[in-house]
Amino acid sequence: MIALNTEPMHVLLVGLGNRGNMWAEVIDGLPDAVLSGAMDIDPQRRAVIAQKYPGIPIYDTLGEALTAAGHDAVVLVTPPDGHLAQAEQIFAAGLPLIAEKPLTVSLPDSIKIVAMAEAANLPLTICLNFRYLPVSQAKRRLVLSGDFGAPGMGQFVYQRNRDGLRPGLNRYPLSMQHPMMLEQSIHHLDLIRYCYDREVVSLSCRTWNPPWSMYAHDSSVQCLLTMEGGLQVNYIGTWTSGWNEPHFLWRTDCADGVIIQRDLFTDIATAARTDTTLTPVPITDARAYYDDTAALLKTFIEARRAGSATPCDGRDHLRTLALCFAGIESSASGTIVDMRQFYERNGLSHLI
Numbered sequence: 372m373i374a375l376n377t378e379p380m381h382v383l384l385v386g387l388g389n390r391g392n393m394w395a396e397v398i399d400g401l402p403d404a405v406l407s408g409a410m411d412i413d414p415q416r417r418a419v420i421a422q423k424y425p426g427i428p429i430y431d432t433l434g435e436a437l438t439a440a441g442h443d444a445v446v447l448v449t450p451p452d453g454h455l456a457q458a459e460q461i462f463a464a465g466l467p468l469i470a471e472k473p474l475t476v477s478l479p480d481s482i483k484i485v486a487m488a489e490a491a492n493l494p495l496t497i498c499l500n501f502r503y504l505p506v507s508q509a510k511r512r513l514v515l516s517g518d519f520g521a522p523g524m525g526q527f528v529y530q531r532n533r534d535g536l537r538p539g540l541n542r543y544p545l546s547m548q549h550p551m552m553l554e555q556s557i558h559h560l561d562l563i564r565y566c567y568d569r570e571v572v573s574l575s576c577r578t579w580n581p582p583w584s585m586y587a588h589d590s591s592v593q594c595l596l597t598m599e600g601g602l603q604v605n606y607i608g609t610w611t612s613g614w615n616e617p618h619f620l621w622r623t624d625c626a627d628g629v630i631i632q633r634d635l636f637t638d639i640a641t642a643a644r645t646d647t648t649l650t651p652v653p654i655t656d657a658r659a660y661y662d663d664t665a666a667l668l669k670t671f672i673e674a675r676r677a678g679s680a681t682p683c684d685g686r687d688h689l690r691t692l693a694l695c696f697a698g699i700e701s702s703a704s705g706t707i708v709d710m711r712q713f714y715e716r717n718g719l720s721h722l723i
């Protein structure tokens with residue numbers, strides 16, 4: 372167990388693929404964290420980490436890794452369809468868990484993991500690192516400041532032609548169900564909740580797969596979200612844009628002005644109603660996927676030291692996951708989904 376306030380947190384890293392390598396760098400680079408072990412079922416992945424971080428114990432089974440003493444927490448970076456079984460083992464070993472998003476690809480399985488963590492009284496954090504991008508923090512501050520009045524409508528556009536066969540990218544989204552919603556839109560829907568600091572009341576959604584898609588299942592998502600306070604948000608996200616040049620826009624129209632973000636990772640500006648030009652909002656530079664993840668890990672460690680709730684916890688994540696699955700339901704049924712009723716139908720009411 373972490374010697375609070377003095378020792379760095381010893382982290383076992385499970386899953387050493389594309390994102391696991393980023394995590395290794397983040398843990399290794401943070402003074403308050405130490406890699407206490409690394410595990411993957413793939414010998415090649417293990418060899419890469421062994422070479423990059425000599426001296427770190429490397430394991431080929433989760434059981435062996437968990438039996439070894441000296442871990443304060445586990446960072447789980449395997450494909451999401453294995454998370455339930457792995458979380459069972461991790462909690463049985465008495466260790467806190469930071470799991471990559473999505474917690475699982477099934478709402479009932481995610482509910483089980485959250486319940487397991489709570490029954491074992493162990494912290495569970497899901498890695499929604501985009502919340503920690505300086506641009507996201509700036510957006511949230513601007514909205515909460517009320518400087519431009521109440522937000523009334525949002526437009527979130529993410530259009531990308533993602534080559535799922537590109538070396539260095541994971542392969543499983545090519546064959547999974549709802550890759551766009553569960554792998555990518557989940558980040559965006561989470562940002563919408565986080566930056567507007569409110570929940571979705573109801574939603575209408577379409578998911579689909581354009582004929583030229585390399586993905587086996589729906590690579591495009593479009594939603595109209597009605598949020599608390601009457602805020603209406605129009606969302607479109609795709610991995611199968613017709614142009615290799617990515618396009619991003621997140622515009623928020625408020626009573627007295629606009630907040631406009633032109634890049635997922637940076638570039639935010641504002642204008643009051645009568646301004647003729649936008650004024651950029653200064654934000655610190657950040658290395659996307661690394662600095663935001665380091666900020667999340669730092670917050671996790673600080674919370675453990677303070678004995679307070681860890682960030683992006685299970686119940687919080689269930690709300691974002693519920694949006695993904697409510698969107699999938701809305702698309703299949705052609706109906707508007709009321710979130711309160713969705714929580715009740717899916718056994719979530721007591722959790723969120």
Ligand SMILES: NC(=O)c1ccc[n+]([C@@H]2O[C@H](COP(=O)([O-])OP(=O)(O)OC[C@H]3O[C@@H](n4cnc5c(N)ncnc54)[C@H](O)[C@@H]3O)[C@@H](O)[C@H]2O)c1
Nearest residue numbers: 386387388389390391411412413416448449451471472541
């Ligand atoms: N938060 C982010 O910004 C972000 C970015 C990319 C990926 N991710 C998430 O990270 C997770 C992993 O994605 P990735 O891109 O690294 O995938 P990947 O396919 O590149 O790597 C997955 C790794 O898990 C290993 N693995 C599979 N089953 C295992 C098991 N039972 N035990 C141990 N290791 C096992 C594989 O051998 C592989 O090395 C996914 O949940 C993904 O959504 C998050």
